Amino acid sequence: NAGVTQTPKFRILKIGQSMTLQCTQDMNHNYMYWYRQDPGMGLKLIYYSVGAGITDKGEVPNGYNVSRSTTEDFPLRLELAAPSQTSVYFCASAGVYEQYFGPGTRLTVT
Amino acid sequence: GENVEQHPSTLSVQEGDSAVIKCTYSDSASNYFPWYKQELGKRPQLIIDIRSNVGEKKDQRIAVTLNKTAKHFSLHITETQPEDSAVYFCAASLMDSSYKLIFGSGTRLLVRP
Numbered sequence: 001n002a003g004v005t006q007t008p009k010f011r012i013l014k015i016g017q018s019m020t021l022q023c024t025q026d027m028n029h030n031y032m033y034w035y036r037q038d039p040g041m042g043l044k045l046i047y048y049s050v051g052a053g054i055t056d057k058g059e060v061p062n063g064y065n066v067s068r069s070t071t072e073d074f075p076l077r078l079e080l081a082a083p084s085q086t087s088v089y090f091c092a093s094a095g096v097y098e099q100y101f102g103p104g105t106r107l108t109v110t
Numbered sequence: 111g112e113n114v115e116q117h118p119s120t121l122s123v124q125e126g127d128s129a130v131i132k133c134t135y136s137d138s139a140s141n142y143f144p145w146y147k148q149e150l151g152k153r154p155q156l157i158i159d160i161r162s163n164v165g166e167k168k169d170q171r172i173a174v175t176l177n178k179t180a181k182h183f184s185l186h187i188t189e190t191q192p193e194d195s196a197v198y199f200c201a202a203s204l205m206d207s208s209y210k211l212i213f214g215s216g217t218r219l220l221v222r223p
């Protein structure tokens with residue numbers, strides 16, 4: 001039982017490039033979330049999903065897109081990367097209450 | 111929408127002393143309040159949570175109290191140890207169909223040996 005896994009662990013992007021952050025969970029959780037954590041700051045919700053085929057915006061969705069075609073996977077897409085998107089990105093999943101976090105992806109946009 | 115404020119932003123205590131971190135929330139409909147611990151370079155992990163139908167919950171050296179009237183809740187760590195050093199985040203949730211959490215800005219706790 002791997003829990004929540006994320007790839008890649010680290011990535012450096014040039015301004016204007018695009019990429020997809022992968023998130024997979026093997027706990028059969030319906031709820032999945034994407035957060036960003038800027039240095040020394042809290043976690044801000046980007047997007048979330050309550051089940052396959054259903055997604056919705058969180059607090060800071062601009063510049064990102066998501067999809068949820070299966071229960072297990074919840075990829076986050078960055079289009080036209082900007083320096084303001086430099087952050088650590090965490091994916092989480094939940095059965096009901098407790099959210100289980102992945103190890104994070106550290107993204108730098110230069 | 112919900113807003114969660116957390117204080118203090120940093121807290122330094124001597125090993126063996128107690129530490130208290132406080133959070134306030136804005137939406138009176140929020141009814142679930144977890145606390146997460148994040149060690150340097152690691153993922154956040156749930157350490158304790160409380161629902162609005164109880165006022166206090168304990169788990170060994172950790173306790174959480176909730177005052178729904180005042181819309182604030184607190185984390186209490188007793189007999190602190192160096193391994194308690196980390197960043198602690200509070201969060202609040204409406205527990206609606208999304209179960210999404212709104213996080214506070216975090217408290218960096220340093221326990222001095």
